[in-house]
Amino acid sequence: MEIGFDVAAAVGMDEGEVATPALVVDLDMFEANLARMQALAADAGMALRPHAKTHKSPDIGRAQVAVGAVGLCCQKVSEAEALVAGGIGDVLVSNQVRQPRALARLAALAHRARVAACVDDAGGVAALAAAVAAAGTEVGVLVELDVGAGRCGCRSADEAAALARAVAAAHGLRFEGLQAYHGGAQHIVDPEARRAVIEAAAARVREAVAALGAAGLECPRVTGAGTGSFPFEAASGVWTELQCGSYVFMDADYGRVRGSGNDGLWGFGHALFVLAGVMSVAPGRAVLDAGLKAMSGESGVPRVAGRPDLVCRGLSDEHAVLDDPAGSLKVGDRVRLIPGHCDPTVNLWDDYVGLRGGRVECLWPVSARGKVW
Ligand SMILES: Cc1ncc(COP(=O)(O)O)c(C=O)c1O
Numbered sequence: 316m317e318i319g320f321d322v323a324a325a326v327g328m329d330e331g332e333v334a335t336p337a338l339v340v341d342l343d344m345f346e347a348n349l350a351r352m353q354a355l356a357a358d359a360g361m362a363l364r365p366h367a368k369t370h371k372s373p374d375i376g377r378a379q380v381a382v383g384a385v386g387l388c389c390q391k392v393s394e395a396e397a398l399v400a401g402g403i404g405d406v407l408v409s410n411q412v413r414q415p416r417a418l419a420r421l422a423a424l425a426h427r428a429r430v431a432a433c434v435d436d437a438g439g440v441a442a443l444a445a446a447v448a449a450a451g452t453e454v455g456v457l458v459e460l461d462v463g464a465g466r467c468g469c470r471s472a473d474e475a476a477a478l479a480r481a482v483a484a485a486h487g488l489r490f491e492g493l494q495a496y497h498g499g500a501q502h503i504v505d506p507e508a509r510r511a512v513i514e515a516a517a518a519r520v521r522e523a524v525a526a527l528g529a530a531g532l533e534c535p536r537v538t539g540a541g542t543g544s545f546p547f548e549a550a551s552g553v554w555t556e557l558q559c560g561s562y563v564f565m566d567a568d569y570g571r572v573r574g575s576g577n578d579g580l581w582g583f584g585h586a587l588f589v590l591a592g593v594m595s596v597a598p599g600r601a602v603l604d605a606g607l608k609a610m611s612g613e614s615g616v617p618r619v620a621g622r623p624d625l626v627c628r629g630l631s632d633e634h635a636v637l638d639d640p641a642g643s644l645k646v647g648d649r650v651r652l653i654p655g656h657c658d659p660t661v662n663l664w665d666d667y668v669g670l671r672g673g674r675v676e677c678l679w680p681v682s683a684r685g686k687v688w
Contacts, residue, residue: 340588351583
């Protein structure tokens with residue numbers, strides 16, 4: 316099949332014809348991951364609001380909603396705009412929004428979708444209230460609690476309760492509950508150590524819910540959890556909504572995190588790859604055409620899917636160097652690399668190439684690529 320220079324792939328093409336490097340999704344594994352997380356959330360009696368910071372794609376978001384997600388999370392207002400433009404009707408910005416321009420855009424977005432955001436101080440409540448008053452809209456608000464990660468969030472239950480009262484009293488703001496996410500817990504390799512961190516987080520959430528009750532406020536929702544820790548949040552009886560993101564793709568870093576068995580983390584499989592081609596070989600070494608402009612390196616080098624004998628030694632801008640002790644690779648061969656960290660890898664690409672049975676089935680734009688404000 317003929318392709319132009321600006322397009323890596325076309326629907327209907329064989330995988331072997333896709334120009335390398337390319338960001339590819341194994342659609343069978345991707346769909347299995349979607350179905351598995353949805354089933355686990357349903358079994359736990361919890362809502363699933365997947366995090367779109369992982370994929371930045373309304374196409375993927377719509378697939379998540381189609382199997383039962385209540386809406387999506389994202390981190391930035393510009394991401395939320397891309398999701399709503401792509402047909403997502405319910406978006407939580409699971410983050411603080413403090414820039415005037417972003418506040419105005421968030422408030423305006425509420426004309427088109429159900430939107431919510433987080434606050435962790437009185438200034439945030441006042442800023443959101445002023446933005447929605449100017450836009451003539453209403454926005455949902457989650458009071459964020461620092462459950463041990465030491466990032467955003469109220470540091471005490473009383474602080475959270477005082478803030479919730481301020482939200483409930485503000486015109487145009489809907490108090491929707493607590494945001495309680497522990498980022499530091501997600502990649503703790505040992506599951507028992509991870510469980511202990513989430514149990515400590517749950518104690519903080521319980522205290523905050525009790526403080527809300529003492530202040531005369533119901534807590535309709537507690538939202539949080541990621542791919543590494545969600546079974547522990549689900550078991551706590553405290554959280555009502557899961558925000559897992561990486562489960563759709565499962566990167567190499569999550570491949571190192573242990574679940575309850577020996578079959579990978581909670582039964583999810585790798586679905587995102589950088590398809591790379593061999594461009595040069597030397598004794599014991601092969602050089603690939605994909606480097607740091609094709610995948611992020613801050614969480615470590617990629618793994619070569621299905622080839623434990625091939626070890627990535629390092630990434631530079633446009634190259635990956637593999638140890639190939641048996642000299643098995645030749646120029647023109649292709650390998651699938653499992654990137655170290657999926658979120659920043661995706662943000663480097665314009666499109667996903669969806670593959671099934673060795674053929675290109677779809678191309679999805681990374682619509683929120685670069686939407687970082
Ligand atoms: C607030 C919030 N919720 C959920 C997630 C999803 O986590 P994961 O991709 O580990 O599932 C993240 C990831 O950074 C996050 O920041």
